[in-house]
Amino acid sequence: MKKEVASVSWDDLSYQIEPWVKNAMITLGFTSMTPVQASTIPLLSQHKDVVVEAVTGSGKTLAYVIPVLEKVIKLLKEAELKKGQFGALVVAPTRELANQINTVFNSVIELQPEEEKRIGTQLLVGSMQNVREDLELFHKTKPQILIGTPGRIIDFFSSNSIKTNKCEIMILDEADKLLDDGFINDTQSIVRYLPSQRRTGLFSATISAVGSKIFKAGMTNPVKITVKSASLAANSAPESLNLSYMVVDPELKLKILYQLLLKFRYKKVIVYFPTNFAVTHFFNFFMELVKKSNTPESETVNIYSLHGKLEAKPRMKTLNTFAEESPFKSVLFTTDVAARGIDIPDVDLVIQLDPPTEPDVFLHRCGRTGRANKIGSAITMISEGREEEYINFLNVKNIDLKLQETPKLNEELVKNFDEKMRSWLLEDRARYDHAVRCYVGYTRYYSKHVASSIFRLAELNYLKLAKLHGLTRYPKMPENKYIKDFPTDGWFDDSIDFDTYKYKDEVKEAARLEELKTEKRRKERKQKALLKKELKEKNSAWSKKVDTKENKLERREKMSKRRDAVEAELQKQKEADGVDDSDSDVEVDWKDLVRANKKQKKQPAQTQGFFDDL
Numbered sequence: 001m002k003k004e005v006a007s008v009s010w011d012d013l014s015y016q017i018e019p020w021v022k023n024a025m026i027t028l029g030f031t032s033m034t035p036v037q038a039s040t041i042p043l044l045s046q047h048k049d050v051v052v053e054a055v056t057g058s059g060k061t062l063a064y065v066i067p068v069l070e071k072v073i074k075l076l077k078e079a080e081l082k083k084g085q086f087g088a089l090v091v092a093p094t095r096e097l098a099n100q101i102n103t104v105f106n107s108v109i110e111l112q113p114e115e116e117k118r119i120g121t122q123l124l125v126g127s128m129q130n131v132r133e134d135l136e137l138f139h140k141t142k143p144q145i146l147i148g149t150p151g152r153i154i155d156f157f158s159s160n161s162i163k164t165n166k167c168e169i170m171i172l173d174e175a176d177k178l179l180d181d182g183f184i185n186d187t188q189s190i191v192r193y194l195p196s197q198r199r200t201g202l203f204s205a206t207i208s209a210v211g212s213k214i215f216k217a218g219m220t221n222p223v224k225i226t227v228k229s230a231s232l233a234a235n236s237a238p239e240s241l242n243l244s245y246m247v248v249d250p251e252l253k254l255k256i257l258y259q260l261l262l263k264f265r266y267k268k269v270i271v272y273f274p275t276n277f278a279v280t281h282f283f284n285f286f287m288e289l290v291k292k293s294n295t296p297e298s299e300t301v302n303i304y305s306l307h308g309k310l311e312a313k314p315r316m317k318t319l320n321t322f323a324e325e326s327p328f329k330s331v332l333f334t335t336d337v338a339a340r341g342i343d344i345p346d347v348d349l350v351i352q353l354d355p356p357t358e359p360d361v362f363l364h365r366c367g368r369t370g371r372a373n374k375i376g377s378a379i380t381m382i383s384e385g386r387e388e389e390y391i392n393f394l395n396v397k398n399i400d401l402k403l404q405e406t407p408k409l410n411e412e413l414v415k416n417f418d419e420k421m422r423s424w425l426l427e428d429r430a431r432y433d434h435a436v437r438c439y440v441g442y443t444r445y446y447s448k449h450v451a452s453s454i455f456r457l458a459e460l461n462y463l464k465l466a467k468l469h470g471l472t473r474y475p476k477m478p479e480n481k482y483i484k485d486f487p488t489d490g491w492f493d494d495s496i497d498f499d500t501y502k503y504k505d506e507v508k509e510a511a512r513l514e515e516l517k518t519e520k521r522r523k524e525r526k527q528k529a530l531l532k533k534e535l536k537e538k539n540s541a542w543s544k545k546v547d548t549k550e551n552k553l554e555r556r557e558k559m560s561k562r563r564d565a566v567e568a569e570l571q572k573q574k575e576a577d578g579v580d581d582s583d584s585d586v587e588v589d590w591k592d593l594v595r596a597n598k599k600q601k602k603q604p605a606q607t608q609g610f611f612d613d614l
């Protein structure tokens with residue numbers, strides 16, 4: 001479905017573009033210009049640097065493709081480019097986008113008349129081929145336009161055989177991304193390779209936040225062009241895009257997604273997940289779920305996955321297959337790698353399982369649908385609670401989301417989902433390990449939200465999050481401090497016996513069994529050692545007791561010996577003095593003697609006592 005919007009004829013331009021380029025536009029079905037094209041082309045083609053901010057899907061690509069072609073046409077008319085020279089450079093943050101831009105250039109160039117000097121392009125992106133192969137191809141085909149991602153462009157320019165002095169124009173597509181912290185150094189390195197007398201164009205749907213950083217792209221006195229949506233309610237997004245949100249129980253997100261994928265009417269849907277791990281994990285599970293559900297609804301769905309950890313070639317292939325015409329409903333599970341610039345006209349639905357960490361990315365993700373005035377819907381899931389404040393946060397940024405009723409889950413679907421999730425996880429312990437990584441990755445992702453007052457780690461519902469991932473135990477991580485009543489060893493569900501939970505991979509399983517044995521032995525040894533220690537402590541306490549008894553006896557014996565000796569001495573003295581003996585007197589005298597002896601011991605300087613020899 002298309003919405004009518006005001007457009008400008010190619011002939012209404014004050015500046016006349018190259019006739020064959022204009023004809024090519026009409027042949028391609030672009031009978032008139034979009035507003036951003038009408039405002040940008042005359043300026044960029046005629047010696048102005050531009051900073052262009054226009055909503056997603058508004059036609060920014062052609063707004064620079066035409067000026068770039070015009071610069072190159074002019075260059076070729078003036079003189080041949082010498083060996084190693086090129087005339088234009090377009091930089092994009094992702095391989096997919098660079099590839100797409102290359103395709104747009106070639107769709108126009110293919111319509112170049114025979115008599116014109118041939119224009120050529122070359123794609124410079126990582127992992128398609130190596131730099132040496134890129135250089136060989138460049139010297140063989142002599143393209144005038146280079147399109148690529150920053151890393152590979154720098155590697156390419158570092159070859160002495162490449163001469164950058166004839167580069168007339170540089171375009172940064174998704175310029176705010178190329179000027180952010182992750183890319184700025186690379187972007188500046190590229191700028192330093194280029195001659196200062198060149199035109200520069202920065203393009204994005206969200207460039208305002210970049211501010212004075214635009215000058216890091218080496219611009220001189222740029223003109224700012226802003227094309228907003230006609231809709232006053234949400235002029236940061238195109239009018240043809242319906243933005244809505246659902247408030248959901250975080251544990252139910254995937255079930256709701258599954259129900260939407262089966263019940264909703266759409267041709268192509270892009271589903272955004274927070275991490276690469278999540279894309280792989282849930283893609284694998286949903287493939288199984290769809291395959292084994294065997295319902296007429298599930299049979300009409302085809303699912304694809306795309307993320308940054310995949311090789312470049314399969315990534316491109318997946319995107320191409322997803323973009324192809326299909327009698328099935330096509331679903332793409334992806335990350336922010338496919339948030340910006342990707343133009344697949346049939347995408348009529350975007351679903352975000354979580355808001356992105358950066359608010360600008362919200363518009364880019366949603367903007368994969370509702371492009372070029374086609375109607376599209378973007379639904380964002382918001383977890384119940386504090387996250388609901390995100391809606392006001394977006395509202396302040398002129399992004400207005402309508403509340404959509406959360407679908408009631410079908411009981412049969414939930415039962416089927418739970419059973420399949422459990423059996424799929426139990427089939428291979430590696431899946432559980434992966435689910436753990438997903439869970440941990442999610443918390444890392446959550447901590448990166450720019451709107452940190454809304455997305456607080458302390459307020460995440462960890463139990464629901466763990467259950468969403470199919471876990472039965474909280475993995476060890478610092479965030480566990482936020483979990484109230486943390487269960488012993490992290491187990492909140494003991495329904496899986498981990499001793500018998502197997503890996504499908506035989507080598508891994510053998511290693512696990514070995515580890516289990518070692519662990520058992522370690523436990524046994526520990527227990528034995530503990531028992532031994534306890535026993536030792538018990539024995540030593542008893543022997544101490546025995547020891548004190550023996551000592552007492554010994555002391556008593558000594559004492560009685562001393563007493564006998566004293567008595568004998570006294571008796572001797574009495575006999576010598578002729579005194580009669582009586583027990584009671586001896587007793588008294590003996591005690592006195594003992595006391596006197598003690599006193600003497602305390603006063604060593606005194607004269608030697610009676611007991612000193614004993």
Ligand SMILES: Nc1ncnc2c1ncn2[C@@H]1O[C@H](COP(=O)(O)OP(=O)(O)OP(=O)(O)O)[C@@H](O)[C@H]1O
Pocket residue numbers: 029030031032033034037054055056057058059060061062204205340341342343345367368371372
């Ligand atoms: N003059 C035109 N008439 C009709 N359709 C057009 C015209 N120019 C571009 N389009 C179409 O509009 C769609 C979106 O264009 P483009 O990809 O350039 O958008 P964009 O503004 O770069 O979006 P994003 O910000 O998402 O990258 C494309 O499918 C393109 O073919």
